[in-house]
Amino acid sequence: MGRDPWDxxxxxxxxxxxxxxxxxKDEIWMAIKERIHNEQAQQPAEPExxxxxxxxxxxxxxxxxAAGWIAGTAAAAAxxxxxxxxTAPVQAFIDQVKEWFAPQKTVExxxxxxxxxxxxxxxxxxxxVIYMDESRFKMVRESGVDRxxxxxxxxxxRYPEVFMEISQEGIDPKxxxxxxxxxxxxYPKVEANLVDEPIQGWEVRAVGGTGGKEWDDxxxxxxxxxxxxxxxxxxxxxxxxxxxxxxxxxxxNMMKEFHITSxxxxxxxxx
Amino acid sequence: MVxxxxxRLKTEYSDxxxxxxxxxxxxxxxxxxxxxxxxxxxxxxVVQETFIRVYRNLGSYDMSRPFEPWFNRILYNxxxxxxxxxxKMVPSEISEERDLPSESDTYEFERHxxxxxxxxxxxxxxxxxxxxxxxxxxxxxxxxxxxxLNVNTVKSRLxxxxxxxxxxxxxxxxxxxxxx
Numbered sequence: 001m002g003r004d005p006w007d008x009x010x011x012x013x014x015x016x017x018x019x020x021x022x023x024x025k026d027e028i029w030m031a032i033k034e035r036i037h038n039e040q041a042q043q044p045a046e047p048e049x050x051x052x053x054x055x056x057x058x059x060x061x062x063x064x065x066a067a068g069w070i071a072g073t074a075a076a077a078a079x080x081x082x083x084x085x086x087t088a089p090v091q092a093f094i095d096q097v098k099e100w101f102a103p104q105k106t107v108e109x110x111x112x113x114x115x116x117x118x119x120x121x122x123x124x125x126x127x128x129v130i131y132m133d134e135s136r137f138k139m140v141r142e143s144g145v146d147r148x149x150x151x152x153x154x155x156x157x158r159y160p161e162v163f164m165e166i167s168q169e170g171i172d173p174k175x176x177x178x179x180x181x182x183x184x185x186x187y188p189k190v191e192a193n194l195v196d197e198p199i200q201g202w203e204v205r206a207v208g209g210t211g212g213k214e215w216d217d218x219x220x221x222x223x224x225x226x227x228x229x230x231x232x233x234x235x236x237x238x239x240x241x242x243x244x245x246x247x248x249x250x251x252x253n254m255m256k257e258f259h260i261t262s263x264x265x266x267x268x269x270x271x
Numbered sequence: 272m273v274x275x276x277x278x279r280l281k282t283e284y285s286d287x288x289x290x291x292x293x294x295x296x297x298x299x300x301x302x303x304x305x306x307x308x309x310x311x312x313x314x315x316x317v318v319q320e321t322f323i324r325v326y327r328n329l330g331s332y333d334m335s336r337p338f339e340p341w342f343n344r345i346l347y348n349x350x351x352x353x354x355x356x357x358x359k360m361v362p363s364e365i366s367e368e369r370d371l372p373s374e375s376d377t378y379e380f381e382r383h384x385x386x387x388x389x390x391x392x393x394x395x396x397x398x399x400x401x402x403x404x405x406x407x408x409x410x411x412x413x414x415x416x417x418x419x420l421n422v423n424t425v426k427s428r429l430x431x432x433x434x435x436x437x438x439x440x441x442x443x444x445x446x447x448x449x450x451x
Contacts, residue, residue: 007433016386032289193324
């Protein structure tokens with residue numbers, strides 16, 4: 001089937017404009033091959049899972065990935081302080097967290113093509129901190145789940161729910177991600193991938209409803225990552241398709257400032 | 272063919288097989304990344320990163336789903352990551368009153384071509400769907416999925432972008448005919 005002449009002109013024009021980039025094709029392949037070889041050299045292949053994604057538990061990572069985890073997931077340098085459980089329980093821990101992280105942060109972000117500035121407040125949860133725009137969201141804590149939801153929910157019930165939930169599971173991230181992927185199998189679209197942004201770990205993403213045809217199709221995005229204590233953080237973001245560039249982008253940016261503050265074996269660690 | 276290739280790669284990696292996969296998708300990936308980032312060197316970085324992610328994630332790739340949308344999504348995410356990292360300054364809206372390219376842009380027109388340069392003048396919400404559709408042949412529903420948009424929103428953006436490009440081009444050509 002022939003293309004409209006104007007469509008063809010756009011296609012040809014874009015092709016012409018990118019001809020120059022094609023000269024790098026072989027160089028790119030050589031660079032990819034070299035990186036794969038480096039990764040393989042750093043992590044000896046296991047026979048039955050030779051190509052399987054690596055475990056996201058920090059201890060098992062290769063040096064390169066481990067370095068990325070520390071730099072990408074939390075603050076650049078790990079600070080370990082000893083806290084006595086007998087003399088300095090929760091309040092002292094919280095006080096230390098407050099010292100490490102600025103109580104508020106000015107966040108500039110581009111949402112739906114428009115720049116926006118907000119002053120986000122630090123919120124401490126169990127083993128983590130996150131910054132949140134209190135003019136827009138509130139934190140509700142219930143049964144081990146921290147839920148960030150809209151401060152003022154729309155009165156019009158046509159709008160599907162928008163929220164982010166943070167919880168922890170006692171299993172490793174890969175198993176938790178696989179479990180979530182199974183749970184979402186009834187959704188028209190589901191995929192799981194290892195990601196480096198906004199946090200290093202597994203992303204399990206599903207689109208419900210018509211699978212992407214309607215403005216109000218629910219979008220569910222999980223981030224599952226090592227909690228440093230043998231389990232996983234599970235962050236569930238839920239919004240709807242039309243809100244992807246708005247709330248979806250807000251949640252994504254909030255996760256960039258998610259920091260683990262482990263508290264175990266008598267030590268408080270900011271990673 | 273792709274299905275078999277990936278099945279074999281999932282079982283056991285070899286440079287030869289992965290290169291076959293690379294050769295199948297490299298052209299469109301490089302062109303798309305070049306158009307999105309506006310630079311051949313940046314495109315090389317984006318495409319390299321894309322294939323490294325494909326390598327790392329093939330283990331979790333669901334063979335019952337088509338490969339191309341999965342691959343395109345990784346490519347799109349990498350392009351997006353590049354744009355955010357480099358905070359590419361683009362106009363947030365297309366200004367109806369925007370001046371047409373001045374003489375200083377003529378060199379760029381000659382280098383990349385008029386259509387390419389005009390596409391680069393669109394804002395990202397319009398520019399990216401145009402690149403994905405016209406350069407990478409991504410279906411509108413897949414663009415919607417990648418960008419997490421309603422299909423109708425994608426259609427509307429493509430329609431507006433196309434209209435604007437046509438308008439700019441006709442105006443430009445008209446201008447040239449009248450003495451430039």
